[in-house]
Structure formats: structure tokens, C-alpha cells
Amino acid sequence: MNLSKFGKKFTKTSGINELMVDLDNALNTGSEMFMLGGGAPAHIKEIDTIFHNRMVEIINDEQEYAAMVGNYDGPSGNARFIDALSKLFSKEFGFDIKPENIALTNGSQTAFFYLFNLFAGDFSNGKKKKVLFPLAPEYIGYSDVGLSADFFVANKPKIELIDEHTFKYHINFDTLKITDDISAMCVSRPTNPTGNVLTNDEIDKLSQIAAENDVPLIIDNAYGTPFPNMIYVDAAPVWNEQTIICMSLSKFGLPATRTGIIIANQEIIKAVSQLNAIISLAPGGIGPVIAMELIRSGEIIEISRDVVRPFYKKKMEKAVALIRKEFEGVNYYIHKPEGAMFLWLWFKNMPITCGELYERLKNNGVLVVPGHYFYPGLNEDWRHKDECIRISYSQDDKIVEEGIKAIGKELKKVYNRAVPM
Numbered sequence: 001m002n003l004s005k006f007g008k009k010f011t012k013t014s015g016i017n018e019l020m021v022d023l024d025n026a027l028n029t030g031s032e033m034f035m036l037g038g039g040a041p042a043h044i045k046e047i048d049t050i051f052h053n054r055m056v057e058i059i060n061d062e063q064e065y066a067a068m069v070g071n072y073d074g075p076s077g078n079a080r081f082i083d084a085l086s087k088l089f090s091k092e093f094g095f096d097i098k099p100e101n102i103a104l105t106n107g108s109q110t111a112f113f114y115l116f117n118l119f120a121g122d123f124s125n126g127k128k129k130k131v132l133f134p135l136a137p138e139y140i141g142y143s144d145v146g147l148s149a150d151f152f153v154a155n156k157p158k159i160e161l162i163d164e165h166t167f168k169y170h171i172n173f174d175t176l177k178i179t180d181d182i183s184a185m186c187v188s189r190p191t192n193p194t195g196n197v198l199t200n201d202e203i204d205k206l207s208q209i210a211a212e213n214d215v216p217l218i219i220d221n222a223y224g225t226p227f228p229n230m231i232y233v234d235a236a237p238v239w240n241e242q243t244i245i246c247m248s249l250s251k252f253g254l255p256a257t258r259t260g261i262i263i264a265n266q267e268i269i270k271a272v273s274q275l276n277a278i279i280s281l282a283p284g285g286i287g288p289v290i291a292m293e294l295i296r297s298g299e300i301i302e303i304s305r306d307v308v309r310p311f312y313k314k315k316m317e318k319a320v321a322l323i324r325k326e327f328e329g330v331n332y333y334i335h336k337p338e339g340a341m342f343l344w345l346w347f348k349n350m351p352i353t354c355g356e357l358y359e360r361l362k363n364n365g366v367l368v369v370p371g372h373y374f375y376p377g378l379n380e381d382w383r384h385k386d387e388c389i390r391i392s393y394s395q396d397d398k399i400v401e402e403g404i405k406a407i408g409k410e411l412k413k414v415y416n417r418a419v420p421m
């Protein structure tokens with residue numbers, strides 16, 4: 001194939017493609033792998049039942065079913081769903097969010113493709129603009145979405161060692177510079193891959209810097225409040241004309257409907273709708289119909305608070321306890337797990353790279369994600385980039401348990417320690 005520049009850029013090997021292929025093989029092909037990679041949400045019985053019942057209700061209503069699968073929505077998405085979202089967000093956030101401030105996308109992954117390319121890349125005056133990630137490491141899925149090369153800049157974190165086995169990243173505001181070529185900032189909160197939750201103070205400071213420099217602050221709220229609310233510390237929501245919030249129904253339990261939600265000022269929402277029309281005519285309408293009632297009634301907030309959050313928090317605590325037991329004797333740190341569904345493990349001065357560890361674990365039937373993929377925009381050599389892995393604790397307890405045991409066993413080999421038979 002003789003490919004265009006676009007073709008070459010978007011078909012080369014990418015971390016996110018590798019991760020999604022691993023995920024598909026492990027979850028959908030009956031493989032025996034212990035799946036601790038990927039960002040697939042858990043199957044929570046209560047949530048699966050809610051959506052199953054709702055689906056049955058829709059299928060039994062011939063008219064509703066026909067409308068759901070047989071009509072295109074407008075380019076900004078299902079209008080009734082957007083209206084319900086605007087009421088829910090206004091009430092929950094305490095900000096005035098109108099329907100004109102919301103557009104849907106086919107998953108929030110698509111939202112990042114749109115937003116990053118709207119704000120960064122090649123400009124008609126010959127200048128090149130970039131997206132700044134104030135806190136590296138950041139989400140692997142951002143890495144390859146830029147339409148041109150050299151699209152991102154990232155700011156190295158401050159590392160706080162909390163105890164013998166726990167650490168936390170903080171934004172290093174001393175080195176955070178909004179140079180002329182920066183046209184947007186983006187943070188995931190809770191952060192994928194680390195489970196970090198940027199403090200209210202950090203978010204306030206970022207909002208202030210965004211306003212002073214007149215650049216949008218994009219907050220990726222895929223795991224945040226008010227749904228799915230996978231946050232285990234106090235975190236206040238933020239929204240203003242300078243902020244763009246990206247949300248999703250995926251981690252609440254509907255990844256397959258591909259329903260992303262963007263909240264932003266009206267000019268940006270108009271631009272997103274225009275992109276939707278060109279790229280996909282309209283965002284998918286199935287997620288909005290299935291989730292409509294949960295949004296309209298506000299029930300999604302109670303379910304997130306009373307079911308989703310405790311479910312993941314308990315799984316996180318179990319996984320941490322298991323690591324403490326199985327990694328005994330290994331020089332490891334866990335990033336303070338404050339949200340999302342991941343543990344970010346740091347093996348300081350590990351004798352092999354995280355890429356090699358990933359391969360060794362894969363050969364032993366365990367999938368994790370090597371940490372070096374999570375540094376879009378941070379091109380400098382930094383040993384830390386090769387010393388971390390991300391594991392997900394969203395899958396069944398048995399899988400997480402066996403996976404962590406196998407990782408502990410392999411690490412002991414890596415560190416040349418005796419492995420009991």
C-alpha cells in the first residue's frame with residue numbers, strides 16, 4: 001500500500017492498538033490469560049441487571065425499539081438525553097450547564113481525537129501548537145491521536161515517597177510553563193494509569209493558569225464524578241467557560257455502546273457537532289436510550305455512589321493487600337490508589353525494563369501494561385519510564401489474585417531471589 005502521511009501515522013504500531021488487541025484476545029476469545037491489562041470495566045451484577053432489564057423493556061416496546069435502532073440522532077447526539085444530562089450536571093456540579101454546552105461522541109476516546117486536533121497541530125500562520133500534559137505519566141490513549149507529529153509536551157512530576165511501599169505524583173508547578181506553542185492542557189482525573197486524583201488545589205491552580213494564558217483546560221473525567229464516581233478521596237468537580245469536561249458511560253458499565261459526553265462552551269460544542277457530522281454523521285444512539293432513565297431520575301448518581309464506588313474500592317483494597325503479601329522481598333512502590341481501576345507499580349532500579357517484564361509475564365499467562373507507553377510528550381530519557389507497570393483490578397477476584405501471584409513470582413526471579421516450590 002502506498003499510504004498518505006495520515007495513513008502511515010495512523011497505521012503504525014501503537015501502544016493503544018497493542019493493548020486493545022491483548023484485551024480482545026483475553027476477554028473475547030476464551031483465552032486462559034490472566035487479564036490485568038486493558039481498561040475494561042468489571043461486570044457488576046447489579047449494573048448488568050439494570051441494563052438487561054432496560055433492554056428487555058425497550059425490545060418489548062416495538063416503537064421505542066424501532067426508534068432506537070432505526071433513526072439517526074442529530075450531529076450533537078440524542079437531544080432528550082442531552083437535555084437530561086444538562087439538568088443533572090447543573091444540579092450536581094452547581095454550575096449552569098445548558099443543552100448547548102453538551103455534545104455526545106462515539107466514546108470519549110473520539111472526543112480526545114477531536115479536541116486535541118481542534119486546538120493543536122499546524123495553524124494557517126505556519127505556527128505549530130501543542131497540547132500540554134501537566135502531569136506525566138498520562139493516559140496511553142492520548143499518545144497517537146495527533147494528526148501531525150510532535151503534538152504533545154508533558155511535565156515531569158514531583159514524586160512524594162509516602163512510606164516504604166507507597167508514593168504519589170504531584171504536578172511540578174515550578175517547571176510547568178505555558179510557552180507560546182501551548183494551545184491546550186489536559187489531565188485525566190482520576191488519572192489513568194496511576195489511580196492518582198489531582199487535589200482540589202492542583203485543579204484550582206491549573207484553572208487559574210488556563211485562564212491567565214487563555215488556553216482550555218481539558219479534564220478527562222472518564223472515572224470521575226458524578227458517574228461512575230470511582231474516586232476514593234475527596235475531589236470537588238470544576239467547570240467554567242475555560243474548562244472542557246469529557247465523560248463516558250463506559251466505566252459505568254456500557255463500554256460497547258461507545259457513549260462519550262463533552263461539556264464545554266457553546267463554540268466548542270458547535271465545533272464538536274460539526275466534526276461528528278463529517279466523521280460519523282451522528283454519535284451512536286443506543287447508549288443514550290438505555291441510560292436515559294438513569295440520568296433523568298438522577299439514579300445514576302446513587303448507583304455510582306452506593307454500588308460502583310464501593311465495588312471498585314473493595315477490589316482495590318484486596319489487590320493492595322495481596323501485593324503486600326506476594327511481593328514480599330521485592331523493592332516495589334504502589335502509587336497511592338485514589339481512584340479509577342488501576343494500580344501503578346514502580347520497581348525502582350529494576351534490573352530489566354518494564355517492556356521486558358511485560359514480555360516475561362505474557363509468556364507466563366499474565367497481561368499487564370508496560371509503563372513506558374504512558375508518557376506522551378515526554379521524550380527525554382528518564383529511567384523511571386522503564387520501571388513501572390500498570391495493572392487493572394477490575395476483573396474477577398480469582399483472575400486478579402492469580403495474576404498478582406504470578407507477577408510476584410516473576411519479580412522474585414528478576415531480583416534473583418529464591419522462589420519457593
Ligand SMILES: Cc1ncc(COP(=O)(O)O)c(C=O)c1O
Nearest residue numbers: 039107108109188192222248250
Ligand atoms: C482516562 C481515559 N480516558 C478516556 C478513555 C476512553 O474511554 P471510552 O472511549 O470508552 O469513553 C479511557 C478508556 O479506558 C480512559 O481510561
